[in-house]
Amino acid sequence: MSHSSHAASMPAGAAAHGHEHHTSLGIPNHKLATWLFIASESMFFAALITTYMVFRYRSVVGPHPDEVVNIPLTTVSTFILLMSSLTMALGVSAAQRGESKAVGRFLLFTILGGIGFLVIQFYEWWHLAHHYGLTWNTNIFGSIFYILTGFHKAHVIFGMIWLAVLAVSAFRGTLRREHAVHVDVAGLYWHFVDVVWIVIFTVVFLLTEAGV
Amino acid sequence: MGERAMDRAHAGHAHAGTREYLKVGVMLFVLTVVEVAVIYLEALRPVLAPVLVGLSAWKFLLVASVFMHLKYDSRVYSGFFAVGVVLAILIALAVTAILA
Amino acid sequence: MATTTLERSFWQALPKPRARTGFWSWVTTVDHKRIGILYFWTALAFFLIGGVEALLIRLQLARPEQDLVAPDLFNQLFTMHATTMIFLAIMPLTAAFFNYFIPLLVGARDVAFPKLNALSYWMFLAGGIFLNSSWVLGGPSDAGWFGYPNYSLSEFNPGLGVDFWIIGLLLAGIGTLVSGFNFIVTILNMRAPGMSLMRMPMFAWATLVTSFLIVFSFPVITVALLLLLFDRVFGTVFFDVFSGADLTLYHHLFWVFGHPEVYIIVLPAMGIVSEVLPVFSRKPLFGYSVMVFSTMLIGFVGFGVWSHHLFTVGMGPVVNTIFSLATMIIAVPTGIKMFNWIGTLFGGRLRFTAAMLYSLGFLALFLIGGLTGVMLSAAPSNTQIHHTYFVVGHFHYVMIGGALFSLMSALHYWGPKMFGRMLDERLGKVAFWTLFVGFNLTFFPMNILGVMGMPRRIYTYSAGMGWDGLNATSTLGALIMAVSILITLYNLVTSLRNGERAPADPWDGRTLEWAIPSPAPEYNFARLPNVSSRDELWVRKHPQLAEGAAVAASAESDGPAEPIAMPGGSYMPLLVSLGLFIAGYGLLYSMPVFVGGIVLSLLGLIGWGFEGDNMRIIQPGGEQ
């Protein structure tokens, strides 16, 4: 979204190179909008997580959450996603130093982390469907489990596409220091997706395994 | 003017160093290990829920403050994010409590 | 920007809209003023559709045991009337004024994200057309504007009506959310030099708080609608009682959105009134900072009262009490505002223009809406009058007496700036009195009918219940309201054609929009103003005032008169929303079409990112 909104974000009348120096709060429009978007997304995931909390043990037929959660596998995927956030942060840092090639490398690592996370998660879906017979039509837990993790996955995929567009520019050397804010806002989005997973990991997996 | 205020004065330009990012990366790794470990500790059973929520909040704050550099950026961002997250938590708790 | 030579050669070679007049210039516009005008006419069209639906409802209920409208159609009519009026008429009408006036009021040349602004409009239009296309594609939803399951599940509601309703709202919702982000950034970050937050006109404050409500509440209804959609289209079991579902979860999610939605509609109305009353009283707004604080308080507390819509579902006395009290607390900041408006009028040199009359009408009618709201907020009395016509009376006093009257006020007050022509004052006053009388005839009887026990949403009633006279009165009132709307339309159409040309400052205004010609030029301000007063223009016009010297001194440093770069048009916002519009039909009829629509809109997004700015340099014509 940030990348695409770049052209639109130029304050009318600013110099043609798109730098938002003269904003009332002294912060870039882009970044402000991204944070608002993130705040708004918090409500979106809160509504989904609430639905999970209310419905998780209401299923009339199994399988129930405590029968199916796979802690080792999910822990590995959580590690991978957390580490992709680290490479993302390093990528933003490189962008602020104007090191285009390094940005590309870090973004690539981040995307690979996203892919690793998704592979494990989709494997888990497949496993749940084939070994436990849990689909989103099976019971109410299945419905909310797939929808909650599915919307999270959709966010990961969207983030990967966004980062890929930036990575291409970075490897071509056209992502210069003055474009750091584009990497910055993409990074914010990516970290937010990570933060949401931190919450989902605890609420859906750890608390269930702990029997809470 | 303190160092922190200086950072804020350069909002958007100041950023954490690679060392700090790596430190947070290690912390996240360790906290996740701890999270998984504590659920298998019988002794912690009675306080497990608050412990798990606390650990997850810690991770959340680490990512938000360092990776998302809220610690160094304009407070406007932290303010909006905080409002969103607090509102989200309050409403989630209220609805869950009402329907429990 | 981050484009390569290769990308440049492809994306930038795409045709760019060049037209500055005519059809394509409107379709591709990113100018906030043109977008505001598009919002205005489109919302007006939907308002007329919603109005016709209302008239059919009232005609059916005019006498007992009529069969003018069949029961099924009646349910569809009240569903579509409410959905249309809320999402496609009132909200977009407020958006029309946000769009045209927020940049002018805060002293900016456009909104922060002009292309996103165009996207907001096209998403609204797409959602509106999608929703209403259900009339010819098998019939619209009959599940009410809230769409409660399980009545809205496929089992009880086969056909595509509810799906059209859900997807239509999701499409329009994207537009609303995007404009929420856009206006917050615009108001916080695009203000003219010296325009501190506490110097902003109240309408800007109202828009700011409203936008926050949008940003935090729309995601929640999005989730509620998505869960329902997945149940209907993909067979999930979120709201299947036999699978253990608790249907009230949907009620909660819906009203966590639904109550802030009331303030999304009413806060802008309060903002408009806060602009109109000072101008026509020749006094500054009374208690400005308290007004700002009250607006924020209403917005904040508005998020903690949603369960007052669920007093009768059995949440228990503790929860009911908490939400009763929280709801009553909202009456405090609202009351403060009431007294501040009266304080503004007190001792002023009042001019009873049409705009002023509508704003005064707002004060009287919104007061009744607020008081009936307090009556409903008490859980015990709520149990008695819940689901009766009392509730219908109550919220129409808020939605029409509050929102519509203030929007009419805005039309007469700001219309000259938007259209460059004065509206006819005499017709305006006639329309006001007709609306005022018609409105009260329509809705006051409903308060009584409700207490007598007439339920909402029934398609007819037996004779001899003692309801006949009041219902007939109500229908008569509705017809009178229709006459008033026709008078306003006639006024609008004839005035835009032959009306007197509007001067820059027809009302002796106080705020920046009146400092520039009517209609506003493309770049708004030839020289960006340097602001040092809440009533900047007023003080500039009256240098003998206490603040006069300071304002005159800062006005010296208004921005330079130099060539201005303005963003040109773009096809991409239209393309993105067209893609999603097509995807909406695809979801219901054919998966390949769905995928095609999504691809089209992704292409639009990529084109959006890489097409460049299409900037145009304009030499201001030396106004001001």
Ligand SMILES: [Cu+2]
């Ligand atoms: Cu309410």
